[in-house]
Amino acid sequence: MSALPPPTTPFSAADHPWIDIRTGGQYDQVGLRSLFLDAHRIDDLALPQPPAASALLRIATAITARITGLDDPELTASQWNALRRSRLAEGRFDPDAVHTYFDQHGWDVFDPIRPWLQTPSLRTECDHSTGINAFVSGRPAGRNFAWFSPHGHHTAEPVPTAEALQILLIHHYYGRSGTGTTRTPLDGVTSRQQTSGPLRSSVSFHPLGRTLHETLLAGVPAFTGDDQPPGADSCPWEVSTPPDSQATLHGPVTWPGRQLTGLSRHAILLVPGDDGTTVTDAYLTWATQEDKPITTDPYLAYRIIPETKKVDRRRILYRADASRAWWRDLETLLLAPDEHGTQCRPAIFDTLNDLPEPLRRSLRIRVHGFDQDGKAVDLQWYTAITPPLLNWTQEHDPVKAQRIAECCREAEQAARRLQTVAKDAWDTAMRSRRGTTPPPLGEQVIDPLLAEGRDGVLAAAGRTRHTSPHGFRRRGRRRPARDHRSRPDPPDLRGPRGRPRRPRALPPVRHTPESRLMSTAAEHRASCDAFVAHIHLLCAEPGVRVRLSRGRGRPVEECAPMDRYLARRTAHRQGRRAYYTVASLIAMAGPQTHTPGVRPDQDPDSAPQDNPASLLVTPVEPTPTAAPDPTAWYARPNLGATLATAVRRAGHQAERTESLLHVLTRLSDDQLHRRLPAPVTRLLQDGITPDWAVLLNDLVQRPYRRDNVGLRWRDAFYLATPEPRRT
Known part of the structure; x- marks a missing residue:
């Protein structure tokens, strides 16, 4: 490691070791200054608690922007990207810039006037301390039982200062809400109510490079605001005066210092031991009573709920879930922002495409999650590393x-x-x-x-x-009701004399x-035919036909007028949307096709080429007593065979129809239902009616057997169309 000046304070966050790191197979602890001086040699952070690592990455990213000059809001996007590329090409942080920055600010953890990331006025504004057990996560405090820890009210063991600093970061970013230590500011109102930290119950996605130098530079967010004068942004340790409870969080959320480090809702003060190497007590209370500012954390993903009436609640963050694997969020990470979408990936992903090609191809994502409830219960934290996935993003x-x-x-x-x-x-x-x-x-x-x-x-x-x-109903006295929430008692397996009781048949x-x-496959196919026949009967009335046709391309939730006619037959069926789509297509076809069994002719020589009406065969009612024949079902034309009939009979261009078929087989289920009415309308205009029952059966099976359904459509199309000529 690089040579450091001897520490002149009891414990300096810049010069004393408290940050766990990993270099190859070796683990060590360093201070903030060494973290930046040796970032090009360090592989990754190795903090034992992922919430502390996520908080430290935000602090280190803000310091990175200061040291490299990437915090200039007047730089254009091209200038900012060029500057970051040049800093990456240097291979390390400039030692002179690192020393200059850390020498300008105070980093003493136990400074009586300006302790690092703490509020010194809590000594006089709080009647009593919170206690070291309440400060350390996992220790029992107050009247709680000591289930998993030997600590108690009379055994308040001190905490090493290095560990206390990591816990300090967790409280600032993931702190709980509810009742805390009573605080009475000099110019405020006494209160003990505190709100949760800015990252509570969240999961963060941080870029992970090959070295810590690449990780920090890749994680610097770009400026996306309208106007911010130079020098308006500051981190908490860059302000010379202690924080004021009435002025905290007033004004805009500036970039990047306050956005990443200045949104804490908690005021904390650590009480050191005799030699400064341990923390014996702590004050933990509220930092401000103002409302939370609306801002976008660059490492969090969000959900958009447009139906919510309150504008400030239409966007909510992705909640951490320890039982949820990280790959289940790949959809959110890979898809670009969409104004009509309901998911928004972390904003940091918008800047990763401008990184140099070697770094972009090797860049992974570090996932840090803390599964908590909204108030005071901490469930579990977790971390994961993804493989390089930027080449899978929608932009590439x-x-x-x-x-x-x-x-x-x-x-x-x-x-x-x-x-x-x-x-x-x-x-x-x-x-x-x-x-x-x-x-x-x-x-x-x-x-x-x-x-x-x-x-x-x-x-x-x-x-x-x-x-x-x-086999009978019990008469006489009614059996007393049991609480449905209670677990049933083990049944008695023995008879009156100890012999095994014979079970009742x-x-x-x-x-x-x-x-x-x-149901069996044959029964399902028969039900498809019955459903189509039912829709034909409904469409005999013009008013019903109009109501059914309005649901084409829409999901079931938006087809309320159709529920009156379809809910009784589809409420408990799989693939309910398929029934609604087929019903709307039948209604859209018009009264001349509302006859069961109307399908396109499969024999090219059985009807004249110039008569579109001849493309329809005579309706044939199925015999109820006939045994189901799977061969006869698959002989009926599916969507691919219907498109082939359009090519052979109605003059549809073969290449465009083939391209349309390939697009339909690749679409998602939602997009297929939305786009299906357009090609079906053209088929109906040319006098070609699909086999509605076969189409319904395929749409129901498609969510589970998508590839098989697509293969059947393609096979039917190519087997019914002539082979292209060889050039």
């Missing part, structure tokens, strides 16, 4: 970025479905065991879940939901169309 590879986003959405949808099915099966099992049901019923419910997976879950849920545990399960949760 829009096709791959969109594909990854679709995969993430499908995974989330599958997770929700699996959670719902498992919860229903478990609730069914618990309901069946709250009565006097013999033990084998519970075994019949749980065993299929373990042995058969999702199909077993549905089968078990179907057995217990529609099967009574008794269950009544036979009668499967009806209403009670069966999963």
Whole structure:
């Protein structure tokens, strides 16, 4: 490490070691000054608590902007990017600039007038200290029981100053809200209510380079404001006067110092030990009673909720979730900002595309999350490192970025479905065991879940939901009700004389169309034909046809006028939007096509070329008693065969139709439903009517078997069109 001047204060945040770092396979502790002098040799920070690492990265980024001159708001975007590239090309921070900056400001942690990141007036404004146990996360304090720690009110062990500084950063950025130590400022009102820190319950995404030098320069956010005079921005340690509780957080949030380091909601004061190497007590209370300023943290992702009436609540940050893997947020990280989108990636990603190519290709993302509730409960913190993913962003590879986003959405949808099915099966099992049901019923419910997976879950849920545990109804005195929140007692497996009790035989399960949760493929196809026939009957009335046609391309939530006619048949079906889309397409087709079984002709010689009406075959009512034939179903034309008929009969250009088919097979489910009415309208105008039942079946299967449905469409198209000529 570089040579440092001897420390002249009891504990200096600049010169005393308190920051854990990693260089190769070696770990060490350094101060802030050494952190910048040796940043080109340091691989990464190694702080044991990820919230402290996330807070320290924000502080180090603000210092980086000061040392390198990247904090000049008058620089244009091209000038700012050129300056950052030159600083990266230098390979290290300028030692003279580092020493100059750290010599200008005070870094003494226990300075009586201006302690670093602390409020010295708390000695007189608070009646008593908060206590070291309340300051250190994980220690029991007050009347809480000592479950996982030997500390208590009479065993307040001191904390090393290096560890106390890291905890200090956590309180400034992730501090809790609610009741704290009472504070009475000289010119204010006594209060003990405090608000949460600016990063509470959040997950941060920081660029991670090959060295700490690259990490800090890549993490400097660009200036995006309108006007900021030079010198208007300052960090808390750059101000000579102590912070005022009435003036804190007034005025605009300037860039980058106050944006990254000056939004704390807590006032803290550490009480040192005799030699300054430990902290024996602490004051922890509110720093301001003003409302939180509206600003954008460059390392946080946000959700947009346009339906919210209050403007200040339409944007909320992504909450940290320790049970959620980082790759589930790939959609947010890779897609560029969209004015109509509901997700907004961290603003720091907008500047990473201007980095030099070698650095951009190797740049990873460090994820720091702290799973907390909104007030005082800390659940779990976590950290992760992504592989290099900037080459997958929408700016560089829009096709791959969109594909990854679709995969993430499908995974989330599958997770929700699996959670719902498992919860229903478990609730069914618990309901069946709250009565006097013999033990084998519970075994019949749980065993299929373990042995058969999702199909077993549905089968078990179907057995217990529609099967009574008794073959008769109990008469006489009613059974006393039990609290539905209590867990059922273990059943008695023995009879009166200790012999094994013989389980009562269950009544036979009668499967009806209403009670069966999963239908066979043949039954589903028959239901598609029945649904199409039902829509044809509805469309015989002009008013109903108009209401159904208004839902084309829209999601189910926006099709309220159609619910009156479709909800009873689709409320509990998978792929409900497919039914609404097909119903709107049938209604859009017009009264001349509202006949069951109308499909395009497959034989090119059976109808004249110049008569569009001849493209429709005579309707044929299916025989109810006939056994389902899968071969006959797949012989019916799907969307690909219908487009091929349009090429052969209606004069549609083959290349453009082929391109349209490829686009439809690659679209997401939402985009397919939105774009499908346009090509279907053209087909109907040329006298070609799709097989609505086959289209409905494909749209229902597509969320689960997208590739198979697309392959069937392409096969049907190419098998029905002539092979292109070889040049």
